[in-house]
Amino acid sequence: MFTGEKPDLLDLVIFRDDSIYVVGKDGVPQHWDGDEWLPVRTENTNPLMGIWGPHENCIYAVGIGGVVLSYQGKDWKQVDTGSYDSLNSAYGFDENNVFLYGVGGRMIYWDGEKWDYREPNTIHDLFGMWGEDINHIYTVGGEGVFRFYDGKEFKRKDELTEEE
Numbered sequence: 001m002f003t004g005e006k007p008d009l010l011d012l013v014i015f016r017d018d019s020i021y022v023v024g025k026d027g028v029p030q031h032w033d034g035d036e037w038l039p040v041r042t043e044n045t046n047p048l049m050g051i052w053g054p055h056e057n058c059i060y061a062v063g064i065g066g067v068v069l070s071y072q073g074k075d076w077k078q079v080d081t082g083s084y085d086s087l088n089s090a091y092g093f094d095e096n097n098v099f100l101y102g103v104g105g106r107m108i109y110w111d112g113e114k115w116d117y118r119e120p121n122t123i124h125d126l127f128g129m130w131g132e133d134i135n136h137i138y139t140v141g142g143e144g145v146f147r148f149y150d151g152k153e154f155k156r157k158d159e160l161t162e163e164e
Helices: none
Strands: 011-016 019-024 030-032 035-039 046-053 058-063 068-071 076-078 089-096 097-102 107-110 115-117 126-133 138-141 144-149 153-157
Touching: 019 046, 019 058, 058 089, 058 097, 089 126, 097 126
Parallel strands: 011 046, 046 089
Antiparallel strands: 011 019, 019 030, 030 035, 046 058, 058 068, 068 076, 089 097, 097 107, 107 115, 126 138, 138 144, 144 153
């Protein structure tokens, strides 16, 4: 089953009752096939903090040291985004609109062709993201960070805190 006696699990993505992926501190993604948990083979040894995918043949797992693992229907491969800041999670809408975000306000965006840095207008860690579509996304983080993305830039939302 899992590496270690009881590793800390930190995130999951569910596609169906018989297709669930989890990641955690042991750095080994696990897949539930409806009958058993199976470890996913990767060359990663860093803890994995988050996982997201629009469907079973496009999944991203991210973690400590800026590690990014990508599954595109066959094998899990490590992706070089050009950033080595630790990442907390991933979020998007399809294969061509994926955000990776984490420590120190680091945010990277995949547009289907290349990874680009996106300025979230904060130096604080980012922990969560949710949106209706690519032009309406919210993100939250440390020290009361609350941002709204309008498809062009992340703007402060003052309703939550009096952030300076």
